[in-house]
Amino acid sequence: MVVLLREDAAPEQRAEVAHLLAELGAHDPISLPQESGAWLLYLPGLTYTDAIIARITALPQVARLIPITTPYALASRAVHPDATRVRVGSVVIGGGEPVIIAGPCSVEGEDQMREAALAARDAGAHLLRGGAFKPRTSPYAFQGLGLRGLELLAQAGAAAGLPVVTEVMEPSLVADVAEFADVLQIGSRNMQNFPLLRAAGRSGRPVLLKRGFAATIDEWLLAAEYLLAEGNPHIILCERGIRGFDPQTRNLLDLAAVPLLRTLTHLPVLVDPSHGTGRRELILPMSAAAIAAGADGLLIEMSPHPDAALSDADQTIDPSTLRAIAQLTRRLRAAITDLPPDPLPGRDGEKRECGTSSAPLPEAMPSLPEELIGSGY
Amino acid sequence: MVVLLREDAAPEQRAEVAHLLAELGAHDPISLPQESGAWLLYLPGLTYTDAIIARITALPQVARLIPITTPYALASRAVHPDATRVRVGSVVIGGGEPVIIAGPCSVEGEDQMREAALAARDAGAHLLRGGAFKPRTSPYAFQGLGLRGLELLAQAGAAAGLPVVTEVMEPSLVADVAEFADVLQIGSRNMQNFPLLRAAGRSGRPVLLKRGFAATIDEWLLAAEYLLAEGNPHIILCERGIRGFDPQTRNLLDLAAVPLLRTLTHLPVLVDPSHGTGRRELILPMSAAAIAAGADGLLIEMSPHPDAALSDADQTIDPSTLRAIAQLTRRLRAAITDLPPDPLPGRDGEKRECGTSSAPLPEAMPSLPEELIGSGY
Amino acid sequence: MVVLLREDAAPEQRAEVAHLLAELGAHDPISLPQESGAWLLYLPGLTYTDAIIARITALPQVARLIPITTPYALASRAVHPDATRVRVGSVVIGGGEPVIIAGPCSVEGEDQMREAALAARDAGAHLLRGGAFKPRTSPYAFQGLGLRGLELLAQAGAAAGLPVVTEVMEPSLVADVAEFADVLQIGSRNMQNFPLLRAAGRSGRPVLLKRGFAATIDEWLLAAEYLLAEGNPHIILCERGIRGFDPQTRNLLDLAAVPLLRTLTHLPVLVDPSHGTGRRELILPMSAAAIAAGADGLLIEMSPHPDAALSDADQTIDPSTLRAIAQLTRRLRAAITDLPPDPLPGRDGEKRECGTSSAPLPEAMPSLPEELIGSGY
Amino acid sequence: MVVLLREDAAPEQRAEVAHLLAELGAHDPISLPQESGAWLLYLPGLTYTDAIIARITALPQVARLIPITTPYALASRAVHPDATRVRVGSVVIGGGEPVIIAGPCSVEGEDQMREAALAARDAGAHLLRGGAFKPRTSPYAFQGLGLRGLELLAQAGAAAGLPVVTEVMEPSLVADVAEFADVLQIGSRNMQNFPLLRAAGRSGRPVLLKRGFAATIDEWLLAAEYLLAEGNPHIILCERGIRGFDPQTRNLLDLAAVPLLRTLTHLPVLVDPSHGTGRRELILPMSAAAIAAGADGLLIEMSPHPDAALSDADQTIDPSTLRAIAQLTRRLRAAITDLPPDPLPGRDGEKRECGTSSAPLPEAMPSLPEELIGSGY
Secondary structure, three states: OEEEEOOOOOHHHHHHHHHHHHHHHOOOOEEEEOOOOOEEEEOOOOOOOHHHHHHHHOOOOEEEEEOOOOOOOOOEHHHOOOOOOEEEOOEEEOOOOOEEEEEOOEOOOHHHHHHHHHHHHHHOOOEEEOEOOOOOOOOOOOOOOOHHHHHHHHHHHHHHOOOEEEEOOOHHHHHHHHHHOOEEEEOHHHOOOHHHHHHHHHHOOOEEEEOOOOOOHHHHHHHHHHHHOOOOOOEEEEEOOEOOOOOOOOOEOOOOHHHHHHHHEOOOEEEOHHHHHOOHHHHHHHHHHHHHOOOOEEEEEEOOOHHHOOOOHHHOEOHHHHHHHHHHHHHHHHHHHOOOOOOOOOOOHHHHHHOOOOOOOOOOOOOOOHHHOOOOO | OEEEEOOOOOHHHHHHHHHHHHHHHOOOOEEEEOOOOOEEEEOOOOOOOHHHHHHHHOOOOEEEEEOOOOOOOOOEHHHOOOOOOEEEOOEEEOOOOOEEEEEOOEOOOHHHHHHHHHHHHHHOOOEEEOEOOOOOOOOOOOOOOOHHHHHHHHHHHHHHOOOEEEEOOOHHHHHHHHHHOOEEEEOHHHOOOHHHHHHHHHHOOOEEEEOOOOOOHHHHHHHHHHHHOOOOOOEEEEEOOEOOOOOOOOOEOOOOHHHHHHHHEOOOEEEOHHHHHOOHHHHHHHHHHHHHOOOOEEEEEEOOOHHHOOOOHHHOEOHHHHHHHHHHHHHHHHHHHOOOOOOOOOOOHHHHHHOOOOOOOOOOOOOOOHHHOOOOO | OEEEEOOOOOHHHHHHHHHHHHHHHOOOOEEEEOOOOOEEEEOOOOOOOHHHHHHHHOOOOEEEEEOOOOOOOOOEHHHOOOOOOEEEOOEEEOOOOOEEEEEOOEOOOHHHHHHHHHHHHHHOOOEEEOEOOOOOOOOOOOOOOOHHHHHHHHHHHHHHOOOEEEEOOOHHHHHHHHHHOOEEEEOHHHOOOHHHHHHHHHHOOOEEEEOOOOOOHHHHHHHHHHHHOOOOOOEEEEEOOEOOOOOOOOOEOOOOHHHHHHHHEOOOEEEOHHHHHOOHHHHHHHHHHHHHOOOOEEEEEEOOOHHHOOOOHHHOEOHHHHHHHHHHHHHHHHHHHOOOOOOOOOOOHHHHHHOOOOOOOOOOOOOOOHHHOOOOO | OEEEEOOOOOHHHHHHHHHHHHHHHOOOOEEEEOOOOOEEEEOOOOOOOHHHHHHHHOOOOEEEEEOOOOOOOOOEHHHOOOOOOEEEOOEEEOOOOOEEEEEOOEOOOHHHHHHHHHHHHHHOOOEEEOEOOOOOOOOOOOOOOOHHHHHHHHHHHHHHOOOEEEEOOOHHHHHHHHHHOOEEEEOHHHOOOHHHHHHHHHHOOOEEEEOOOOOOHHHHHHHHHHHHOOOOOOEEEEEOOEOOOOOOOOOEOOOOHHHHHHHHEOOOEEEOHHHHHOOHHHHHHHHHHHHHOOOOEEEEEEOOOHHHOOOOHHHOEOHHHHHHHHHHHHHHHHHHHOOOOOOOOOOOHHHHHHOOOOOOOOOOOOOOOHHHOOOOO
16 A cells, blocks of 8 residues: 655654654655655555554544555556656646657767757757667667767757756766756666666656566556656656567557556656657657557657768658647647547446456546546547 | 559450460469559569560550569559548548448347447448457357348448448358448458458458458558459458557557558558457547558447447447547548648658668658658558 | 266267257257267356256266366366377377478479478378468469369378378368368468368368467467367367567477477477478477477478478478488487486476466376476476 | 687787777777687778788788678677687586576575575586576565675585576676676676676676567677677577567577577577476476577576575476486487487588578587588587
8 A cells, every 4th residue: 555645744744654654564665755745655565454554544644545456556546646747847748738859869969969959949849859878789889979978968958948858878877967967768778777767766857768678568667666666756658669570660669558558657658659660751640649649748859960860860850840740749639638528438437347458447637628537548 | 563554445455455464474464443444454473574565565555564662562552652442332441531430349139230330320430340250269259140140230231321341251151241241351360361362352342451460561461462463452451459468458559550551552541449459448549549640440349338248348339439539530630631731751752762761652642731741641 | 067978988878968968058069089989078158057067977977077277178188188199090199209290381293292202201201291272471472283282292192101281271172182181281370260170170180280370379279179179189289480570580489388288288289390480400400499398299391302492492401301300309209208207396286386377287198207297298 | 800810829919900900990999819719809890991901911910801791790600610618617608518507586595595506506507596686577576685695695606516697787786796606697688788788798707698578689699799899708698588478478488599599609508498488397398498409508497495485486496307407408418419420401502592591601519410510509
């Protein structure tokens, strides 16, 4: 079970509950602040006897005890009925408006980054992406500019007024990257790099966690749980395609993961159609599909000179395509949220029980009409 | 190469070309009528020497010779730049408006089918689906009502004024099924049942060809080629999910296949979110995603009493959800086609060449604005 | 539950039990003869109340009622503790000695087949394979010689004194193929072609059932159940690789399926390393691995002139390699069966219970020493 | 190209060539010592003009220039025709005799490790395994004893006279782990943790590199290239199963990777049937299959009290089963290497060319007879 404290609980009241839990379980509970001002306290492994439940719920600052039925607790929608909103500067990820993160695959130089940043902003991007430390399959491929790249990325972001997102690959560099980046990206190859997850969680920075090549949804949410368990609530998931058997596309974009995650977790979900398809001409339609599936935004490789990119040229689009995507996503989001009232499956509790595979009842998203509750959106 | 005859070529002129090809290749060519009134003649294995090309192109009724670079010829977009429209009664599949095929998994009885047919029609469906011959993993599961089921399906369709789609599982039954059904469905398990493909092709009926559990795009288009090679141009593809590793969903819906097929073939593409996800609450969002990805329509399991279905109850939606899907798909389609002009990648031939994985330049779709040409839509 | 009749039960006593079951379940039970002379009677869907159990077990000709815990019944090891032996002429598949089925991919002509048959026999093959009806991904690829090919195959087998195995692709041809072939092969693409399975089951001929490209073990055994449910006990399974993501090999050979099937079913299991790898140089080592894993034999593409084969040249070996494989498999089988006594996991019932994934206790294989019971061999 | 120096090249002669390459390519080449005493020098990205080739080959200490046709160079069999032997204490991995690494999943305590170490040794194991830092999918699962676990592992190994293998999960801990471990293990989740690969490579310790969940053979060999490129020649590969779609087994063991790697690389290959199947009863047969496929050894989870293991109990065997495996592997290896002379495919260069998928001609393995050259063994 997870203990939810009242929003008006004072710090010393929070400490009191934490102390009680530590006493009951012989070690300290995890403490996770909520956007609302409330706090979650979680002590893995503690068995909740009636006596223990009585002692905890007797405390006035305890709002309620939340039972957990999934392998992950803090990432579960059960503990956080509303969708989590992650604030990055003035941008809100998960707030209802699709957020676009765009930029080149790699930071290659000052002029390239500055030009790309301005082009991304003008095309409608909300955040700037760019790789300074590049995970490359071959040790002989361009590995990125490293710390120098971080500086150039931060400067370009500042010049364009866009917060920046970049990947961090090892625990010992988290502090350096966090100094320059507004959002830390954990790449697919590192989704289960647990020391890195712990370090990124401790940094307190928003973290964008990409799905692993062959990760199940549960494994992905447990990786997010590593981040949350460090007391960092600012976690964003990003579907970027899993390994498929057809060489026609670089990866197999699993868009059903988007509405499925809606029913399982409160964390915002982005989609990366660039790595998800590996093909330039598929990025506009799959961006549209991602938003229609309910994604909170997109992570896209864009460059003013796509064909000159040192890496991922085949999947890099130009600014005019990004602008078309930005316009289209707004139109599609409106088409979804303006949906006229209609009863949908999942609203009727009884009906949900029947299906052997029906998922736990998800909660409302502020950005969607009542009628879409339980639809997976 | 494929020989394209002029639309005004007389039957005897067509025969003349066919005769010439047979003479050159020692057997008869495949003859495929086009919606436009033109004909395609194809003689697999014929080597086109300059002399042969000269003799063929010298004939006035020959419009042009079309070179083929893919393992499939008749299914290739190269031989048919415009999107193929398949007419079923008054419904046009591939004409720009999303088409919805809905109905119960299995035909279970007269009242059930009639009620389902009327509910489907009232919710906005254009065709009625229902299984009379059911491919079931276990020999002990309900196998469908067979021929009696076909009659009930046809009666229900007639009562609701909806053409009907149903699956055929063996060559010897194609004629019987074609007598009752407006569209023959070939299921995933039979995508490479070649005798069945030949028989369905010969029937002349429109055929809905589902993708196999583990079929590559090339294998799927070659299965369609079996149908086309029998002289049947009325072929519809349907993505229904491939085998995945995550038990959370029944299958892994590969929506990127939709825009990818746009660039490779002229055949219309539907999406089946029911089998593609296996979860009721994911069907609305994935229907929206499919249309946003450019699908020509949807194949959905719907029943007035989903929880009472003898098969696939977990993935069967109710009429009100179907109505919401029908409304949403129209709104989304409009959002795509009203997209304001914008240059997109793929329009610039040079740019396309650069990427190692960039696909052949796709042709215009009448239902999409100029600006989307080459975008995969 | 499955009813096991005593070996000495007279036909009228069998009829008596069948009649009783039909009366209890309102339709006829499946009747499956056993090698021992005993019979299995199975009535799917019948609920066994204490009263029903009492009535059945009261009959003297009933040996026992066998409870079923798997989706398949007749294929389950529970109903048939000993390994099933399938006799083809003088060859026994599943009898302990590795059986080798070899021959060209396709029947191409009289001399080719005769030469291949003699070479296969001289290299140590026990049965001859050859394709007369070929399932080809492309409609334009060589499709086999059809009925003429069957004649040539049968003649070549007779000349070499080898029984023949060949694929049948459609129900209406089962009788024709059964006239020439000693074993009917159902290919991967048709593993769930249910009308074909029923027809092959009714033929009474031994059937070699290949695993589908993306079939789970349960789906595969349920396909075998279709054959057994027609009263045909002579079923052989063949692992031939599933779809993988690495283009280095044609398929992904799942050898763990061999010992796993040992624990789940009594049916013999062969391995096809030719399709399983698609690479000539991998066939000898993977043949060795298959036998070491406990396979009952091998299905191998072999030709006196591998590089001249019209199909599958890359995975076709020559007679001298086949001879090396035949020698090696005998030596490996001996190395396994001569294993000195040693307690192994799975012999201790308690220990088996503990593991969440531990499988039902398998029964002894006559061809393996006591000590290997429960080892998966 | 890779420059191979003569075995009798003096250090200053080596420096001379390195200096020349640096001068030609403007940065330092990679320098990799060979077991023979020879050295490989590799400068990625250097274009070898005739002039450059002439200058290099003119040096007396240069044995030859080796052209590279694969994405990996130092891992390629082309640069190292003989199989690499990795020495760990008195044990040789890749020397012909199957090596067994056994021990518990996790180090849990002093007595447990000591008992396990003695049991492993007595059952025939050559090295001791045990996890001190455990990568766990859930942050709430037992994470291992850390540095204290390393001490206990090293003590237990010393007591039993067995070198020890243990996993390292982050670059900053490589030095600590290398202080206690004879072999550093890089786990599947970290196969593409590039900073970790570089650090492990620099440590100079033998490294056991497990295949990633969804890694292609090329990606795996490129990960090995990261290790080799740091000048560390002591690399061991370990196949441990990839992600499959069938829940019956934990992973899908890809044994064809073993003979395939033989043709592509000179590095020794082990197989882990414990993680590869996740089922206790499949470990003996799959160990046998691995050795028959040509594996250089096995990595197995074994405990005197399997059912009491804190992790992986379902896939942990007992000492008596390990003993049976050790005996069986020796018998099987003998059965392979005693194979009588027989011409095999791949010996004839011409024949190899024909197959589109035939691999580069592999070189002899000292431990296998001439006749098996090119067979994939």
